[in-house]
Amino acid sequence: MSDSIHIAVVGSGYVGLVAAVCFAEMGHSVVCVDNDQQKVSALQGGESLIHEKYLPDLLQRYRNARVRFTTDLSAATREAQAIFIAVGTPQSETGDADLSYVEAVASEIARSITTYKVIAEKSTVPVYTNEWIRRVMERNGVSREMFDVVSNPEFLREGTAVADFLHPDRIVVGTDSDRAADIMARIYEPLTSGRYYAKAGAIDGVCNHDTPPPLLRTSTKSAEIIKHASNAFLALKISFINAVSNLCEAADADVEQVAQGMGLDSRIGPKFLRPGIGYGGSCFPKDVAAFRSVAEQLGVNFALLTEVENINADQKRRFLSKVRSALWTLRGKKLAVLGLSFKGGTDDIRDSPAIELVQMLMEEGCSIRAFDPAAMQRAEHILPPRPNFQYAVDPYDAATDVDALLILTDWAEFGRLDLQRLAATMRYPIVLDGRNLYDPDLMLENEITYFSVGRPTRHHTPELTAVASRSR
Numbered sequence: 380m381s382d383s384i385h386i387a388v389v390g391s392g393y394v395g396l397v398a399a400v401c402f403a404e405m406g407h408s409v410v411c412v413d414n415d416q417q418k419v420s421a422l423q424g425g426e427s428l429i430h431e432k433y434l435p436d437l438l439q440r441y442r443n444a445r446v447r448f449t450t451d452l453s454a455a456t457r458e459a460q461a462i463f464i465a466v467g468t469p470q471s472e473t474g475d476a477d478l479s480y481v482e483a484v485a486s487e488i489a490r491s492i493t494t495y496k497v498i499a500e501k502s503t504v505p506v507y508t509n510e511w512i513r514r515v516m517e518r519n520g521v522s523r524e525m526f527d528v529v530s531n532p533e534f535l536r537e538g539t540a541v542a543d544f545l546h547p548d549r550i551v552v553g554t555d556s557d558r559a560a561d562i563m564a565r566i567y568e569p570l571t572s573g574r575y576y577a578k579a580g581a582i583d584g585v586c587n588h589d590t591p592p593p594l595l596r597t598s599t600k601s602a603e604i605i606k607h608a609s610n611a612f613l614a615l616k617i618s619f620i621n622a623v624s625n626l627c628e629a630a631d632a633d634v635e636q637v638a639q640g641m642g643l644d645s646r647i648g649p650k651f652l653r654p655g656i657g658y659g660g661s662c663f664p665k666d667v668a669a670f671r672s673v674a675e676q677l678g679v680n681f682a683l684l685t686e687v688e689n690i691n692a693d694q695k696r697r698f699l700s701k702v703r704s705a706l707w708t709l710r711g712k713k714l715a716v717l718g719l720s721f722k723g724g725t726d727d728i729r730d731s732p733a734i735e736l737v738q739m740l741m742e743e744g745c746s747i748r749a750f751d752p753a754a755m756q757r758a759e760h761i762l763p764p765r766p767n768f769q770y771a772v773d774p775y776d777a778a779t780d781v782d783a784l785l786i787l788t789d790w791a792e793f794g795r796l797d798l799q800r801l802a803a804t805m806r807y808p809i810v811l812d813g814r815n816l817y818d819p820d821l822m823l824e825n826e827i828t829y830f831s832v833g834r835p836t837r838h839h840t841p842e843l844t845a846v847a848s849r850s851r
């Protein structure tokens with residue numbers, strides 16, 4: 380079973396674009412549709428538009444061959460056997476997922492169907508969306524035997540998106556149709572059979588898997604809930620360790636040791652136990668809110684999710700207080716900020732806790748010099764340069780003559796700075812690390828006063844010890 384399927388992917392954002400090139404890498408023929416003409420033209424010209432490892436190479440390899448880009452959804456629908464909907468499902472004002480983009484796409488597909496199609500929900504959607512898409516199709520006059528709607532949630536992470544797509548922990552296919560299940564199995568066969576991994580030049584995964592990924596077939600509703608529950612659980616894990624980090628600070632314990640000790644229990648596992656300034660990004664905040672809203676609508680008490688959100692919001696405020704305590708007052712302080720994207724490895728600034736903190740600090744009267752290896756261009760739309768906010772060319776440029784340096788994003792390179800050079804560049808050698816990238820003892824050796832999350836603070840000078848203890 381190793382055939383090429385004609386696939387249409389609707390949406391060329393993070394998920395759509397990565398899915399399109401990965402399906403091509405798996406041997407399928409793909410047309411990727413977006414209604415944003417500018418994006419389509421850029422992609423046709425070979426611009427990958429997002430910062431993702433492997434994406435430019437794959438785009439170069441398959442563009443205008445196994446992957447084509449277009450704005451014509453009708454034509455793409457007619458030629459495809461399977462259509463993956465990968466448009467945005469942003470948070471609406473009430474916390475619900477806004478499904479208007481999904482609805483627009485479903486209606487347009489309905490108008491263009493002439494032969495049987497599998498329509499796969501790749502976007503993250505609340506339970507019952509599958510049934511709802513089915514009704515949209517029927518309302519638009521498409522008879523039931525002309526299509527099946529399958530729930531096929533995506534679990535990739537930004538920054539490692541291509542490797543995650545090709546090396547998933549699992550593939551979830553929610554459908555009650557054997558015909559649709561068979562097409563989905565054929566699409567994912569290069570992965571589930573292990574054939575892709577044996578191929579010369581196959582892209583390596585981030586996590587080591589000994590066996591190919593299982594394809595889990597479920598009901599459509601279960602598949603939809605699997606996605607929301609997975610993201611909510613990961614967010615919960617982060618909020619849990621953040622709450623523990625606060626407890627560690629109060630008890631003068633070290634959260635890194637605590638997380639290590641917890642993570643060695645194979646039932647808990649070490650991943651997603653990194654404390655910090657709270658989770659962000661385009662998914663966890665909106666998906667926790669959407670899942671909470673689903674629970675409310677179904678009359679289920681899921682107050683735990685509200686607490687996950689409260690801890691997350693509090694974590695940013697606590698970090699702000701930490702900066703205030705370290706510097707005594709914020710007004711008029713000059714700060715270096717390393718990191719603007721919502722996490723390392725991506726240029727995505729959607730719902731970035733780093734950007735939120737920068738805005739909070741500026742409201743408190745600080746002036747900031749910021750550096751990010753990939754996100755500065757995107758950030759300029761939200762944070763244009765002005766007298767109290769400037770972009771730097773590198774971390775040392777950002778640190779020049781500042782009162783303190785803040786690490787807000789876990790870019791690997793921020794954990795490898797020349798500390799001597801850094802300390803010499805700053806007016807005061809004070810580092811507030813929101814991502815725990817450094818060993819506190821190393822900072823002390825380099826005569827840097829170091830505040831991190833959930834760990835005992837290392838003070839370099841007696842005066843600073845006095846300042847910090849006054850503010851406790």
Ligand SMILES: NC(=O)C1=CN([C@@H]2O[C@H](COP(=O)(O)OP(=O)(O)OC[C@H]3O[C@@H](n4cnc5c(N)ncnc54)[C@H](O)[C@@H]3O)[C@@H](O)[C@H]2O)C=CC1
Nearest residue numbers: 390391392393394413414415465466467468480502503533
């Ligand atoms: N970003 C991520 O890491 C992940 C996202 N998801 C989910 O995947 C979905 C998409 O997320 P992203 O790719 O981040 O969104 P995005 O906002 O980056 O991209 C969505 C794309 O859809 C296009 N679009 C909107 N309406 C359209 C229409 N009627 N016809 C054609 N194209 C249209 C937009 O122009 C845009 O390019 C969301 O539901 C998200 O929750 C799931 C897993 C990971």
Ligand SMILES: O=C(O)[C@H]1O[C@H](OP(=O)(O)OP(=O)(O)OC[C@H]2O[C@@H](n3ccc(=O)[nH]c3=O)[C@H](O)[C@@H]2O)[C@H](O)[C@@H](O)[C@@H]1O
Nearest residue numbers: 533534535536537617651652653655658659660662721722
């Ligand atoms: O549905 C989605 O869109 C995706 O959401 C997340 O992926 P992503 O948002 O790309 O990034 P993560 O690596 O999960 O990080 C999310 C946020 O949590 C923070 N985080 C993560 C892990 C951790 O231990 N601590 C922590 O604070 C990160 O800094 C970041 O702000 C999930 O990890 C993916 O499985 C999922 O497909």
